Amino acid sequence: MAEKKKIGILGASGYTGAELVRLLLRHPRVEIVVLTADRRAGQLMGDVFPQFAPYDLPRLMTIDAVDWAKAKLDLVFCALPHATTQKVLKDLLAKAPETKVVDLSADFRLEDPASYAKWYGHDHHALELQREAVYGLSEIYRRDIRKARLVANPGCYTTCAQLPLIPLLKAKAIESDEIVVDAKSGMTGAGRSAKEEMLFSEVSEGFHAYGVGQHRHMSELDQEFSKAAGKEVVVSFTPHLVPMNRGIFSTIYVRGRRGKTAQDLHDILVKQYEKEPFVYVLPFGKMPQSRHVRGSNMTFIGVTADRIAGRAIIISTLDNLSKGASGQAVQNMNIMLGFNEGAGTDQPAMFP
Amino acid sequence: MAEKKKIGILGASGYTGAELVRLLLRHPRVEIVVLTADRRAGQLMGDVFPQFAPYDLPRLMTIDAVDWAKAKLDLVFCALPHATTQKVLKDLLAKAPETKVVDLSADFRLEDPASYAKWYGHDHHALELQREAVYGLSEIYRRDIRKARLVANPGCYTTCAQLPLIPLLKAKAIESDEIVVDAKSGMTGAGRSAKEEMLFSEVSEGFHAYGVGQHRHMSELDQEFSKAAGKEVVVSFTPHLVPMNRGIFSTIYVRGRRGKTAQDLHDILVKQYEKEPFVYVLPFGKMPQSRHVRGSNMTFIGVTADRIAGRAIIISTLDNLSKGASGQAVQNMNIMLGFNEGAGTDQPAMFP
């Protein structure tokens, strides 16, 4: 059996970090050798996430304490806040240029520095890495990912909206100026930070929207949709929070172009994804539920006709921590390291 | 002090029945004297809803056991399934024509018998009552309700969508052929029937849509929107289920007509509702949460500009059991019997 590849996880005390550990513990070809979490350094992973107490894992350390050159990591997952990420990866890749990186932050997703500066409020500090980075929507950019050193793992909302819409925009099958994406997310999408508005009592038994008209994820959608359509595309996008832990659920309203029917759109998606292990297009007219992808790396997509002639409703759903973050990150690692794409990620959803 | 009016509730073992009892127990001008629930006849209300065990309420009986002429009820709330309702009310109003009725079913909401037959799969059996019925959206039809004998209380989804959209359609301020209503409901909207898909384990920790492209409530929206706009209006409408008990939350995407901005739309709504006790329009750009109307008769409405020029996003939310059903029913009763409109219904929301 081949030697296991050495893996590091930066930012292991957050939810995406925990999900990476969950998936990688069952991966036959890799070994977690570095776990960082600055504020929890010195503690065990089981102190931060008790479910890992029975497992043998490296003790948490600060990022500064890692000797990149000596560690000789094969691949690093970076789950740090934006901006910090740029600084850390610049340093890491300077000291250990052979290390591959899957970055889960938003830092390397936007190709246009001006767009980054607009949405994040400051200049990008690692433009040379930005130029090198490959956008990690696995099903669309698999070839580039295979050769990449630095992969910018897509956001959860954006993965969920792109998988159904990119093939349709590429095929010029829908009107590009009349797309509405009404998106709903579980609470883990907001991360593990102690904020009043994320307390159980503030969130349960209710529903609300946030960032209406101005959510940062829009820049990522704009970039990828415009590339796919070959012209500028700007969609209406509203994110909401659902009192559940996991799940992104996008209800997408489109109008077919040049007589394209909902059935035509369905055909395009079926054809695009029939061989993909992690995208499943339901039979025409059937709609997916977020709970049926929970804990798995799957995206489920449904298409039906709206009662308004020429319009279709598309629903796409995935688990924000898995295909929307850590699952796709492991999928990308598998592509980058030449493993079977399903290694570690092919866990069936957990329902109920 | 004036004598209390005699009230009957038909179908008291469902959620809207319980909500009526909750509200009426605190109403200073009425007394519940008849409670029916065919399958639970002979039992106490406290057997069916233990929260009422400490209260003195009439024992549940079958509808057939009620002697309408003798009971001399001032007003009856009818919370029965559709079709059954027609039969029961025809009989009741034949025997006790002075009784007023607020019907919470869908039976008398559609003016056009053909539309009823299309969506409900059978002919209407009480067309003369249908012609008499007044549609009970309190803020819009208050004058007619005041004189009505039979009020058809609107549905929860439709009340939530109509309160923001009807003034805008009447003012011809929005394009009527490009409206998307993405609606989300708590589970009580599905009633108290034992169905597998409504079990806790099937519903919690997940999100899904249902009746995509073909929900019955559409007929009610079509009717009222078309009346308001003075021409046929058909909207895209998708209902979803949220793992919460109470709440309707509608995210509405519209395009302003003839240069009307989101701010203009907000102005129209503020003006329309500034004196209404149960509709509150938030300051421009602020968006409401369903939990902040829970248990109250309020509708909260927010308006903001979409980032796409000319488009606006409107969010409207109410409690499906209160303003979406029993609360508005009591509000209508108050209008019909000449009481203060807030009697029994002016309970502040319960959050958390």
Next chain:
Amino acid sequence: MAEKKKIGILGASGYTGAELVRLLLRHPRVEIVVLTADRRAGQLMGDVFPQFAPYDLPRLMTIDAVDWAKAKLDLVFCALPHATTQKVLKDLLAKAPETKVVDLSADFRLEDPASYAKWYGHDHHALELQREAVYGLSEIYRRDIRKARLVANPGCYTTCAQLPLIPLLKAKAIESDEIVVDAKSGMTGAGRSAKEEMLFSEVSEGFHAYGVGQHRHMSELDQEFSKAAGKEVVVSFTPHLVPMNRGIFSTIYVRGRRGKTAQDLHDILVKQYEKEPFVYVLPFGKMPQSRHVRGSNMTFIGVTADRIAGRAIIISTLDNLSKGASGQAVQNMNIMLGFNEGAGTDQPAMFP
């Protein structure tokens, strides 16, 4: 109609503050004239709890900005953290000695200064007020409350355990050294502070105990149980957190003394509470659910025989924000000001 009494609420930005406002807005005899919240001073109550946006309420201010002498408040509800409370009330009662106070903190519940110091880690700073304070378990100390200036409102766990156990201990009907109280609480019991362990994603879909063997509420139980039994009583008590907003639910295991059966215990409780508006003892063998008291001031108590001869299981449940805090506080205010005890508090539970 008599003039309305002037009420102040100190600490209005927490959950018990909001619940007080909810209840008092419907109280016919009082008017809220002062609302404090130091960190939110200058804001509207509707900024802190949007459900109150439509209501006319005084703007939030700092405690220091209140001129107690000038304000001439009839009664103040104090919902501040422990220790702070002592300081604030000492000052308030020095400047406006005629003001009555219902304190919702733990500061004046313990008669023994040594016990206070042991459980709270510092000396008590207002011992003269402590000596004056009346413990506010309404059903047990009603006579003293009527004459009190300062009432120490009991905790939620302790109210729930005391209402069934105190009559049984007084009657010497149960063994006092073999009592197990297994208590479960909704999340609002933990307050509105932004802590990681109270985030939705940390709390939903799970169950846990906390403070096992060492919870502060034990001191209050020890004091009252020992008084009732006429000898030292120490019970096993374990608090747990349930993924729900509201509710305390205590499963209590006892052994009958001198042949007393479960049925005998039930008889004692029925007799004790048959005329009480806010304590309802279910028929023997029936057990209550927390959801059926949600939002109400009721305590529901059930008693049944254990299958082990001589042992009984008692279940007691209430809403921690209402009877467990603000509801009982309003009940105490009603007693202190000579109002009907049910004014403002006699709202039926909201289920579902």
Next chain:
Amino acid sequence: MAEKKKIGILGASGYTGAELVRLLLRHPRVEIVVLTADRRAGQLMGDVFPQFAPYDLPRLMTIDAVDWAKAKLDLVFCALPHATTQKVLKDLLAKAPETKVVDLSADFRLEDPASYAKWYGHDHHALELQREAVYGLSEIYRRDIRKARLVANPGCYTTCAQLPLIPLLKAKAIESDEIVVDAKSGMTGAGRSAKEEMLFSEVSEGFHAYGVGQHRHMSELDQEFSKAAGKEVVVSFTPHLVPMNRGIFSTIYVRGRRGKTAQDLHDILVKQYEKEPFVYVLPFGKMPQSRHVRGSNMTFIGVTADRIAGRAIIISTLDNLSKGASGQAVQNMNIMLGFNEGAGTDQPAMFP
């Protein structure tokens, strides 16, 4: 690589059936070749549990349609209702006596036919199989399970209570007549049947007990505890329902015998389980949460001293669908078929 063993699952449309499929799909040594579900016969597993739509699984069939002799199944998981199970397994083992069986019902757990008849209301119809059956608490009966043809998989409540208590009773370290087990379960423990009391709206935002004083699982506890203690043991046991999907959480109150302290009890448990892959005893004084075993086959156990001298509080938690049912069933299959005990079952918990 060895040929895969052929597995059947009877009753695949319930939650334990789905959990078996989830676990077995990742098991390297087995293949699911028969799936039965009488009411859903002819359908795909993906029609009944959409999460399995992307997987290649046999179509659902009726039990009667299975030709046991021809199917040559190596092992069958039986997840049928009690009583039915007896009939089906009698038939199966008559026709295919070489087949091994893990039965998840209660039918073969009770050694004493009189006890079965008392708790289940009818005579046992397969007493010869009952005599053959081995009780499947893996950690305690591993040796017997290895040689068994028919294993009676324990219940979820009982596994959770037995794992901590059996070693303590065997060691005579606790008083056997003063044990209180206050147990809490997630909703999936109640199965997938459409009952009003299990609807989301009936269950969320509340907490309740059921079967107080008379739950069927008690017979299983009595049997195993009495065996372990070498004398009759009857415990106080109260089951409750928590608004969550998965998890059993038992708070257990015990008194040490002959001076045994909580620390002594902890030592016994640590020693008993230190080499077990699926039982983890936390450091003394630390208590587990149900969410940290969700989706895994782990049981987490914590022990601490009660403040009452000589008493201890023990908390034990597991996932009712996994270690409490299907996970332990797969663990037992692994023991019976000579596989690595962790094959398919060693998935880390999914939190959040």
